[in-house]
Amino acid sequence: MLRIFNSHSGVLETFAxxxxxxxxxxxxxxxxxxxxxxxxxxxxxxxxxxxxxxRFSGYQVNYVRNITDIDDxxxxxxxxxxxPVAELAQRMIDLMDRDLHRLGLAAPDAEPRATGHIAQxxxxxxxxxxxxxxxxxxxxxxxSVRSDPEYGSLSRRGLDAMQPEDPDTERRKRDPLDFxxxxxxxxxxxxxxxxxxxxxxGWHIECSAMSEHHLGESFDIHGGGVDLKFPHHENEIAQSxxxxxxxxxxxxxxxxxLQASDGEKMSKSLGNQTVLSDVLDAHPAExxxxxxxxxxxxxxxxxxxxxxxxxxxxxxxxxxxLRAAPPGGSVIDSEVERxxxxxxxxxxxxxxxxxxxxxxxxxxxESGGAARRAADLAATLRHLGGVFGLLQxxxxxxxxxxxxxxxxxxxxxxxxxxxxxxxxxxxGARSEGDFARADAIRDQLAAQGVVLLDSAEGTxxxxx
RNA sequence: GGCUGAGUGGCAGAGUGGUUAUGCAGCGGAUUGCAAAUCCGUUUAUGCCGGUUCGAUUCCGACCUCAGCCUCCA
Numbered sequence: 001m002l003r004i005f006n007s008h009s010g011v012l013e014t015f016a017x018x019x020x021x022x023x024x025x026x027x028x029x030x031x032x033x034x035x036x037x038x039x040x041x042x043x044x045x046x047x048x049x050x051x052x053x054x055r056f057s058g059y060q061v062n063y064v065r066n067i068t069d070i071d072d073x074x075x076x077x078x079x080x081x082x083x084p085v086a087e088l089a090q091r092m093i094d095l096m097d098r099d100l101h102r103l104g105l106a107a108p109d110a111e112p113r114a115t116g117h118i119a120q121x122x123x124x125x126x127x128x129x130x131x132x133x134x135x136x137x138x139x140x141x142x143x144s145v146r147s148d149p150e151y152g153s154l155s156r157r158g159l160d161a162m163q164p165e166d167p168d169t170e171r172r173k174r175d176p177l178d179f180x181x182x183x184x185x186x187x188x189x190x191x192x193x194x195x196x197x198x199x200x201x202g203w204h205i206e207c208s209a210m211s212e213h214h215l216g217e218s219f220d221i222h223g224g225g226v227d228l229k230f231p232h233h234e235n236e237i238a239q240s241x242x243x244x245x246x247x248x249x250x251x252x253x254x255x256x257x258l259q260a261s262d263g264e265k266m267s268k269s270l271g272n273q274t275v276l277s278d279v280l281d282a283h284p285a286e287x288x289x290x291x292x293x294x295x296x297x298x299x300x301x302x303x304x305x306x307x308x309x310x311x312x313x314x315x316x317x318x319x320x321x322l323r324a325a326p327p328g329g330s331v332i333d334s335e336v337e338r339x340x341x342x343x344x345x346x347x348x349x350x351x352x353x354x355x356x357x358x359x360x361x362x363x364x365x366e367s368g369g370a371a372r373r374a375a376d377l378a379a380t381l382r383h384l385g386g387v388f389g390l391l392q393x394x395x396x397x398x399x400x401x402x403x404x405x406x407x408x409x410x411x412x413x414x415x416x417x418x419x420x421x422x423x424x425x426x427x428g429a430r431s432e433g434d435f436a437r438a439d440a441i442r443d444q445l446a447a448q449g450v451v452l453l454d455s456a457e458g459t460x461x462x463x464x
Numbered sequence: 465g466g467c468u469g470a471g472u473g474g475c476a477g478a479g480u481g482g483u484u485a486u487g488c489a490g491c492g493g494a495u496u497g498c499a500a501a502u503c504c505g506u507u508u509a510u511g512c513c514g515g516u517u518c519g520a521u522u523c524c525g526a527c528c529u530c531a532g533c534c535u536c537c538a
Contacts (some may be wrong), residue, residue, distance in 0.1 A: 010468095030538070043538035073536065155533075161466050179535070203536095225538030226468085235535085256469085257532055273537095294487075295477060300470070300531060307476060310488045317487085320501070342479095350478045354486035357479070364502050435497060442499075453501050460501090 002057065002344045004221075005298065007229070008154050008237075008252040012346060017220050017248070023059040024215035025051065028207060028224035028232070029111070031068040032092035033077040036099045037273035038303060043225045045289055046297035046349075048105045049388050050223075050253075053343050056387045064214045065108040067093060069115050069197050071203050085190050086115070099276045103285050104389045112210040116202065118192045120209040121201045124243045125181045125194075133242040136196045139174040139184025145177040148238045154252065155230035179235055181205050204235035208243065211236075217246025223253040241445040256300045279308065284401070286390050293349040293388065314357070316399065318385065320359035320376050323395035324367040329375030331383045332419065335359060339384050349388075356385055382462035399462035414448050423452065423459050 002015040011350070017023045027047045030040055044065075049130035068074075069089035070163045077087040095261040101107075114121075125141055133147045145151050145159065152158060162177055180202035185191035191198040211219065217240075224233060233252065240248040279288055282305065291311035307369070335355070342351035359381040367372035385391030400416075422441050429437040442452050453460040 007468095031536090037538085040538050046538090071536090156468070157467055157534070177535090203471075207533070223538095226532065227537050229468085230533060231535045232537090255538065258538085259531075290487095291476095298469085299477080302476070304476095307488085313489095314487050317501095324502080345479095348478075351485075354478075357486055361503085365504095367502080430497080433497085439498070446500095451500060454496070454499080455501085462501095 003346055004251055004253065006251045007254045008249075010156075013251065015251070017059065018218060020141060021058055021060050022062065023054060023221070024062045024219035025054075025064065025221040025223065026207070026211040026215055026219060026402075027063070027065045027108075027222075028228055028300045029065040030096065031071055031073055032089045032096065033073045034092065034190065036096050036276040038272065038276055038279055039225070039258045041100075041103060041276050041279075041288065042301065043223075043255040044100060044105055044290050045103070045292040046255045046347075047223050047253075049293060049349055050347050052106060052387055052389065053347060057340075061106045062215065064110045064112065064211065066207060066210050067111055067113045068203070068206065069093070069113045070190060070200055079188075089113075091113075095277070099280065102280050104277070104289055106389065110214050112214055113290070114206040114210070115190075115324065117206065117210050117213060118194075118201065120213045121205045122182075122194050124205060124209045124212070124239065128239065128243045131242060134181055135174065136182075137174070139170050139197045139199060141179055141182035141196055142173055142178040142182050143235065143239060143242075144174065145179070145238065146175055148242050150241065151238050152234065154234045154237055157230065157234075172443075179204065179231065181239070194418070204232055205239060207232070207236045208239040211249070212240065212244060212246075217244045217248065219249060221251045221253060222249030223255070226254040226256060229254055253297075255297050256295075258301050258303050260303055274303070282307050283312055284315065284398075286393075287315045289390060290315050290353065293353050296346075296348060296350055298346075315390075317361050318381065318391060319364040319393070319398045322355045322382060322391065323399065325363050325374040325378030326371045327375065329347075329372070329377070329379035332376050332380045335377075335380045336384065339387075351386075353389075356381060356391075359384070395419050401463060414445070414450060419445065419450055419461055423461060426452075427459060 003012045004015050005011070006013045025047075027044075030036065039299070047063075047065075051061050054061050067089075070085060072275065074085050074089065078088045081088060083091075090181055110414065124211040125134060129136065129141065132144075134141055134143050151161075159177060182194060182201060182205075183199050184196070185198040185200070188201065191200055211222065222236075237248060240246075288308060288311070291303075291308045292301075294311065339352055339355045342348045342355065345351075359377050361372050363377045363381065382391050422445060426438045429435075429441070445452060446464075449463050450461050451464050453462070
């Protein structure tokens with residue numbers, strides 16, 4: 001029985017999809033005016049793990065993640081780069097696709113772009129105006145916050161606590177709390193025809209319109225980072241509640257913030273974001289994913305390069321166990337049950353991860369002993385790692401890959417043939433009792449990032 | 465100031481009203497020609513003060529501290 005914390009109701013709820021086994025989930029993606037940072041990865045990895053687990057649990061998931069390709073930031077960035085907004089968007093989308101693919105994320109079933117859904121947004125705005133929840137004003141259209149008695153229910157905030165200051169639009173609003181659904185065209189900015197003249201959509205309306213278009217008026221889960229809870233999600237709810245008859249998203253899930261280990265949130269405004277592609281250059285993608293799985297998705301999480309390097313060492317441990325186990329084997333149901341029990345408890349990936357490590361220890365304990373048991377455990381470990389897209393590489397290949405460990409960088413100075421030749425030479429020296437020579441060779445290899453592992457069956461090697 | 469969440473061992477980070485999270489690091493032992501890997505063991509861990517309870521890290525209250533949000537943010 002899957003239970004999910006609904007951040008709208010504030011409690012754990014037993015999950016029951018609208019139309020099982022189908023399941024619709026909408027996640028707020030990024031505004032494509034810059035490269036992805038690690039904070040995006042945190043949220044996206046969380047939802048990747050969640051979607052993968054839901055599929056593993058038998059649901060037919062329709063995973064929609066939007067792309068915001070028109071807003072103030074887009075326009076400002078395009079202006080600064082002196083490139084058209086659409087070109088900037090496509091450039092950043094290509095980079096995002098590359099980064100997220102490298103990270104090993106499953107592609108969403110749909111990635112709707114705001115600029116591709118202008119008609120749907122205009123349609124919803126017209127409905128809101130007809131229902132007297134919105135009004136045109138000087139080429140803009142505003143949502144009337146006080147027309148929605150439930151406004152503030154998501155962020156648990158009273159209207160009195162909101163003190164917006166926006167001198168630009170203040171005069172055109174009837175109430176300072178109102179927010180823009182449509183913004184009148186300004187010179188040099190992208191604009192579309194609308195019943196209110198040329199202009200462009202406000203930020204929040206795109207998610208209301210696109211989620212309805214792709215998932216319907218009512219759907220199962222809406223997710224995003226906590227920093228979107230207010231105002232973005234609050235406004236989305238207001239728009240959809242007032243503009244559509246459906247109940248909109250039934251469960252809201254918010255991922256916690258990622259903070260640099262110096263204590264500050266990684267934030268675009270603070271300029272301390274860590275670019276995802278840089279992280280992926282320094283560490284194996286699986287290590288980054290495994291690291292991000294280490295904390296519950298709702299908890300704030302600290303990040304540093306050293307912590308990811310730690311996760312990489314943990315990943316080597318998992319692959320080391322897989323390598324040690326005999327092939328074959330069948331998945332052990334009781335271990336899968338353990339895994340499911342913790343994942344069913346609001347997707348506790350931290351506990352799920354500890355199941356993986358526990359399996360690794362069991363494998364290592366059995367190795368050399370009960371081969372059948374070790375094979376079964378390894379099959380289980382690979383099966384459960386696979387739920388997250390992890391541990392699917394050949395262990396030997398993974399461990400021999402440069403930089404799979406500490407992330408200390410690309411050290412490819414020796415090819416495999418060189419390494420094998422030196423190992424053969426060392427084996428000869430050892431058999432003759434020339435340990436000084438043997439150790440010299442080992443030190444030489446170590447200096448180039450190659451670690452030797454002697455055993456009764458011979459000498460293995462891997463890169464550190 | 466308001467709202468939300470959090471304070472766990474050297475670091476990161478889960479769970480739990482009484483019993484091992486897990487990972488990384490350290491230390492000791494086993495193993496090894498020596499290592500590495502691995503296994504076993506190990507280091508006064510639950511912010512502070514009260515309360516409820518046979519018993520609280522876990523529940524309740526106050527306090528302190530921190531983080532996020534309060535119309536740029538995953």
